[in-house]
Amino acid sequence: MMGAGKTTIGRALARKLGLVFADADKELVTRTGVAVATIFEIEGEAGFRKRESTLLVELAAGENAVIATGGGVVLDPENRKVMRERGTVVYLRARLESLWERTRHDTSRPLLATPDPKATLATLLEQREPLYMECAHLVVDTGPQSPSALATRLAATLRQHAGSA
Numbered sequence: 001m002m003g004a005g006k007t008t009i010g011r012a013l014a015r016k017l018g019l020v021f022a023d024a025d026k027e028l029v030t031r032t033g034v035a036v037a038t039i040f041e042i043e044g045e046a047g048f049r050k051r052e053s054t055l056l057v058e059l060a061a062g063e064n065a066v067i068a069t070g071g072g073v074v075l076d077p078e079n080r081k082v083m084r085e086r087g088t089v090v091y092l093r094a095r096l097e098s099l100w101e102r103t104r105h106d107t108s109r110p111l112l113a114t115p116d117p118k119a120t121l122a123t124l125l126e127q128r129e130p131l132y133m134e135c136a137h138l139v140v141d142t143g144p145q146s147p148s149a150l151a152t153r154l155a156a157t158l159r160q161h162a163g164s165a
């Protein structure tokens with residue numbers, strides 16, 4: 001979900017595992033030269049989702065890496081299939097209150113530009129939770145731990161996972 005820590009923890013995890021890190025949102029911004037919110041304004045959410053899916057296929061076909069997806073990538077069943085088949089999918093689970101605290105001061109998320117962003121976040125979380133769970137190989141409850149501590153924990157779990165695969 002937005003604010004779960006995909007970018008922050010993903011970057012730290014890649015460093016710990018010695019892997020390349022890719023952030024799908026950042027990559028789309030680099031490629032288009034405009035902010036995510038501007039892509040939504042010009043092309044609508046459908047346009048953004050199309051770009052996101054194309055990029056996902058590209059990243060999934062590339063070298064071994066830690067990839068932080070956008071929070072809405074799970075909405076498309078084909079995206080979920082690509083992720084499950086090509087990667088080890090980690091769901092960073094966080095409570096609504098934490099997600100809200102981490103997103104409330106940042107206006108860069110177009111889906112939260114609503115009259116009641118906290119209620120919107122709650123609705124999105126409720127709608128998406130089953131999709132995140134369906135897609136995930138691993139679920140990490142982020143709780144009160146710092147991004148760095150979570151990355152350390154996740155690195156150990158992934159090494160174990162790789163060892164037993």
Ligand SMILES: Nc1ncnc2c1ncn2[C@@H]1O[C@H](COP(=O)(O)OP(=O)(O)OP(=O)(O)O)[C@@H](O)[C@H]1O
Pocket residue numbers: 001002003004005006007008009025068069070071102103109142144145146147150
């Ligand atoms: N476990 C954590 N504890 C405290 N702060 C955190 C934690 N995880 C992330 N944060 C903070 O929350 C904010 C949002 O994190 P981040 O940008 O990594 O989320 P995201 O999942 O990538 O969101 P988006 O889907 O919008 O890209 C950042 O300021 C980050 O430092």
Ligand SMILES: O=C(O)C1=C[C@@H](O)[C@@H](O)[C@H](O)C1
Pocket residue numbers: 001002025036069070071072073108109110111
């Ligand atoms: O949860 C979502 O649908 C989104 C999350 C962000 O990562 C961006 O991909 C965009 O703001 C949409």
Ligand SMILES: [Mg+2]
Pocket residue numbers: 006007008023025068
């Ligand atoms: Mg992010």
